[in-house]
Amino acid sequence: MIKRYHITALLLPGMMALPFISLGQYKEDYARTAALFYAGHDYYSSAKYYELFLDSSGKTKSARQNPYVIQKQGDKSNEEETYSKNKLQAVYQLAESYRQLNDYEHAEKWYAKTAVNNSNNNYPLALYWYGIILRANGKYTEAEKALTQFSKTYGQTDAYSQSARKELANLSFIKAQLAKKDSITYAIQKLNSTVNPKGFANYAPAVSGNTVYFTSTRRDTAGKGKDAPYFNNLYKFSKDSSGTEKAGIPEQDSWEQGVASITPDGKKMYLTRWQKNAENKNISSLFTSELTANGSWSEPKADSLLNIEGYNTQQPCITPDGKYLLFASDRPGGAGGFDIWYTPLTGHKKANNAGRQINTTGNEQAPFYHQPSASLVFASDSRTGMGGYDLYITNGNITSGKWTAPENMGYPVNSIKDDIYFASAGSDTLLKEAWLSSDRSSTCCLELYAINTVPPPPPPAVVVTVPPVEKPDTATTPPVTSVVVNDPPAKPVEIKIYFEFDESILIPAAYTLLDSLVTVLAKAPALTIEIAGYADGKGTEEYNIALSQKRAEACYQYLVQQKHINADRLTIKAYGECCPAEKEFTPDGQDNPAGRKLNRRVEFKVSGVK
Numbered sequence: 001m002i003k004r005y006h007i008t009a010l011l012l013p014g015m016m017a018l019p020f021i022s023l024g025q026y027k028e029d030y031a032r033t034a035a036l037f038y039a040g041h042d043y044y045s046s047a048k049y050y051e052l053f054l055d056s057s058g059k060t061k062s063a064r065q066n067p068y069v070i071q072k073q074g075d076k077s078n079e080e081e082t083y084s085k086n087k088l089q090a091v092y093q094l095a096e097s098y099r100q101l102n103d104y105e106h107a108e109k110w111y112a113k114t115a116v117n118n119s120n121n122n123y124p125l126a127l128y129w130y131g132i133i134l135r136a137n138g139k140y141t142e143a144e145k146a147l148t149q150f151s152k153t154y155g156q157t158d159a160y161s162q163s164a165r166k167e168l169a170n171l172s173f174i175k176a177q178l179a180k181k182d183s184i185t186y187a188i189q190k191l192n193s194t195v196n197p198k199g200f201a202n203y204a205p206a207v208s209g210n211t212v213y214f215t216s217t218r219r220d221t222a223g224k225g226k227d228a229p230y231f232n233n234l235y236k237f238s239k240d241s242s243g244t245e246k247a248g249i250p251e252q253d254s255w256e257q258g259v260a261s262i263t264p265d266g267k268k269m270y271l272t273r274w275q276k277n278a279e280n281k282n283i284s285s286l287f288t289s290e291l292t293a294n295g296s297w298s299e300p301k302a303d304s305l306l307n308i309e310g311y312n313t314q315q316p317c318i319t320p321d322g323k324y325l326l327f328a329s330d331r332p333g334g335a336g337g338f339d340i341w342y343t344p345l346t347g348h349k350k351a352n353n354a355g356r357q358i359n360t361t362g363n364e365q366a367p368f369y370h371q372p373s374a375s376l377v378f379a380s381d382s383r384t385g386m387g388g389y390d391l392y393i394t395n396g397n398i399t400s401g402k403w404t405a406p407e408n409m410g411y412p413v414n415s416i417k418d419d420i421y422f423a424s425a426g427s428d429t430l431l432k433e434a435w436l437s438s439d440r441s442s443t444c445c446l447e448l449y450a451i452n453t454v455p456p457p458p459p460p461a462v463v464v465t466v467p468p469v470e471k472p473d474t475a476t477t478p479p480v481t482s483v484v485v486n487d488p489p490a491k492p493v494e495i496k497i498y499f500e501f502d503e504s505i506l507i508p509a510a511y512t513l514l515d516s517l518v519t520v521l522a523k524a525p526a527l528t529i530e531i532a533g534y535a536d537g538k539g540t541e542e543y544n545i546a547l548s549q550k551r552a553e554a555c556y557q558y559l560v561q562q563k564h565i566n567a568d569r570l571t572i573k574a575y576g577e578c579c580p581a582e583k584e585f586t587p588d589g590q591d592n593p594a595g596r597k598l599n600r601r602v603e604f605k606v607s608g609v610k
Helices: 027-039 043-056 085-100 104-117 126-136 140-153 159-178 508-523 541-562 593-599
Strands: 060-065 079-082 186-190 202-208 211-216 233-238 244-246 256-262 268-276 282-290 313-318 324-329 339-344 364-370 375-380 390-397 419-424 434-438 447-453 462-465 482-485 496-498 527-534 570-576 601-609
Touching: 027 043, 027 085, 043 085, 085 104, 085 126, 104 126, 126 140, 126 159, 140 159, 186 508, 202 256, 202 419, 202 434, 211 256, 268 313, 282 313, 313 364, 324 364, 339 364, 364 419, 375 419, 390 419, 496 508, 508 527, 508 541, 527 541, 541 570, 541 601
Parallel strands: 202 447, 233 256, 256 313, 527 570
Antiparallel strands: 060 079, 186 447, 202 211, 211 233, 233 244, 256 268, 268 282, 313 324, 324 339, 364 375, 375 390, 419 434, 434 447, 462 482, 496 601, 527 601
């Protein structure tokens, strides 16, 4: 498993919880406690105590400015603190803690402080990780500057210097991907909050008939109280239903479990279980569970033929014909860290490495084989891509072991964050009825996304209202009130983009409507458009303004980055809960969900004619 998605609280032997009495009295205790948590890989707790220590420490303002962050004239927010040697260690390890927690926003802040204060180069990797975090936060120019400076000053030839060169290549790849002019033929949509509750990891989809199994760290309070730890477990939902429930796999207290695959007949499941070893590191193994006559799953049993003590064996994928099991492992005999391996499920089980065409000196994980297209999809962190883990595709045959050169699946399947764990139920096309896991819109965790092909329909007719334009030489001409695009002829429609509750992700239907607006703008090049974002009345006014801004920005980004509409023709305005299109309460005071749904929208208004 990817260990950074597992969060636990650790109380080391001999330690007592520290009372919050006097910040001055316990300042050094905070630092020592944070260091112990950090050494124990409990980054959630180490971050909390380092924050307390630095908040209570005597830092002083400096006139120095961070050279890797663009600062606006008159902006004092980039002024950095100077730190003594021991406090700088706390700053750096706080940045490291947030990075391990995938909290890149906070990690960026503390890596920046480390970079400014690191004149003695006591933390030579600070610039490297600062560049990585800047790239993950979409700050490509600043990332390139930091990584270039790291490459010049590091002075060693090792995995980090090689990775810095790869990351600089990644930045060029990202810019090329975001500038692609080819139209998107598929849509990616984050699944609803029932599947993706905030603050929890939800990942590793596996399809069996009409059921999608997945892994989640959501809190399980049954019999454990509200303070139960965030443990991984298997859940499921139906393709035609938004409800989720536990998959019903028997649990064992010392093991976490998830990342499964089911045989074609639905009667046997391979799953991953993992627990910490004596060195406090997660070690994973493959288990099997059988579907019993009463419809329940049996107690999982370890696969003694595939697991190797002291090494990870995880992320199973059974091929659709039931003949092979693919998995990831860091066992001896591989090309690098984690490799893709396979074994026949009939006859004698034997782990076979998928070969150097697929595996690199880095990490390849989460294999998925799509038999109709003979495509193997896997995640890698060691090839040129958009950063972190990207999804790659190769075509070939497991029996022959021959594969084409893997290709990056590109944007928007991949993002500047981690993209991993792909699955498809498409009977002919790989990206038809597919799912993936990504933390592209999350501050902490992987989330589940759906992928579907979008056939290019003829653009619907669109009516866009235009305000009257006064011109001295056309005083007798009636003012233009609308521009009608009707190709092919059809009933005119308004363009309104709707959103799920508390979401700013475009739904698949939105792309077709936005493409129709592109047609309008192409045939009426003088029009300028206001993109107006709205929210329903739930939440505070401030929150709804921010949410409606994000919804408008989602449309803006698609029009500018994907359809290359001149940004000067578009403006964004966030209206929040202002101006509801429908009433949100019935006459008797009851909530009106249907009305709220219509208020979660973006509208397009002609703001002028150039």
